[in-house]
Amino acid sequence: xxxxxxxxxxxxxxxxxxxxxxxxxLDKWTKQNIQMTYIPVSxxxxxxxxxxxxxxxxxxxxxxxxxxxxxxxxxxxxLFNPPEELPFNSLYALxxxxxxxxxxxxxxxxxxxxxxxxxxxxxxxxPDIIINILNEQGLDGSQYINRVTEKDIRKSLKLNVKNAQExxxxxxxxxxxxxxxxxxxxxIENLDLFISGKEKIDLEKYNSFVKNYxxxxxx
Numbered sequence: 001x002x003x004x005x006x007x008x009x010x011x012x013x014x015x016x017x018x019x020x021x022x023x024x025x026l027d028k029w030t031k032q033n034i035q036m037t038y039i040p041v042s043x044x045x046x047x048x049x050x051x052x053x054x055x056x057x058x059x060x061x062x063x064x065x066x067x068x069x070x071x072x073x074x075x076x077x078x079l080f081n082p083p084e085e086l087p088f089n090s091l092y093a094l095x096x097x098x099x100x101x102x103x104x105x106x107x108x109x110x111x112x113x114x115x116x117x118x119x120x121x122x123x124x125x126x127p128d129i130i131i132n133i134l135n136e137q138g139l140d141g142s143q144y145i146n147r148v149t150e151k152d153i154r155k156s157l158k159l160n161v162k163n164a165q166e167x168x169x170x171x172x173x174x175x176x177x178x179x180x181x182x183x184x185x186x187x188i189e190n191l192d193l194f195i196s197g198k199e200k201i202d203l204e205k206y207n208s209f210v211k212n213y214x215x216x217x218x219x
Contacts, residue, residue, distance in 0.1 A: 001035045004195075007164050007174040008110075009043040010097075011090040013069045013082065016118040018173035018185035019110070020078045025192055032195060034177075038110060040094040040157065041164045043172050049161075050170050056087055072185065081121040088125025091157075093117075095148035096130060098156045109144070112137045 006022065008015040026036070047054050055065045066082075073080035093113045100106035116133040117124035124130060127148075131141030147153060167176060175182040175191050182191040193199040 001033050002178065003037050004029065004034050005037045005039055005167075005176040007039045007041050007160075007169050007172050007176075009041055009090055009172050010093040010113055010117060010124060011087060012043055012172050013065070013080075013118065014185045015173045016114050017069060017072055017076075017078060017080070018188060019114045021076060021185055021188050022175075025188065028192070029195065034195065038097070038106060039160050039163065040097045040110075041160050041169070041172065042091070042094065042157065045161050046164055046169060046171065049165055052170075079119040081119055083117045083125070084121055084123040085125055088123065090125060092127045092130055092145065092148050093124050094157055095153045096134070096144045098153055098160075099144055099147055105139075108137060109134070109139065112139075 006018075008019065010016075029036070044054065056062050069080060072078070096113065097106060097110050100109060112133055113124050113130065116122045116136075122129055122133060124133070127145045131145050134141030134144055164174070168181060169176075171183055173183070173185060175187070177191065177195060180194055182188070182194070190199065
């Protein structure tokens, strides 16, 4: 069994699109003995760590991003109705996804929050709304929200962010498989090729590119 690590933030529309897209590959990857490991992280913290700006901080980039999301969702038959409040504080949702560290319950929590937020336009930054949507799935929403301030849950999120930084994650969604990083919802097909051993990238050309540009940057 090999691990496929998936870093995401509920705040990121591309994370939502990647979540929906990756579900179409789950059966295939499971048959290839791939174990999904879901890692909620704070996108803002990762962006600031790399001293870059978030998409919403650049107006032209923000506007392009949402049009690109509409195009991708249409092309891939994914419902896309952004949350009522944007941007929103995703910490409550992220910590809820950490209370169940593995298994079916964690998947259900993540799937519920993503779908209720980005399919139905619910305000998933509001803890009361999160309680309601978890209750709708037969989960005890109040119990989850009551635990998000616990020290071990807050620590787990910080450790996830630290793990992301140590693994050179610079944005979300990010997938890492066999130490190979794939960034963005549109990288999933390339990830699948890599998992299947069918990727035909010219590594010699890649290494030359990194060496040449790296040398220029270091001067």
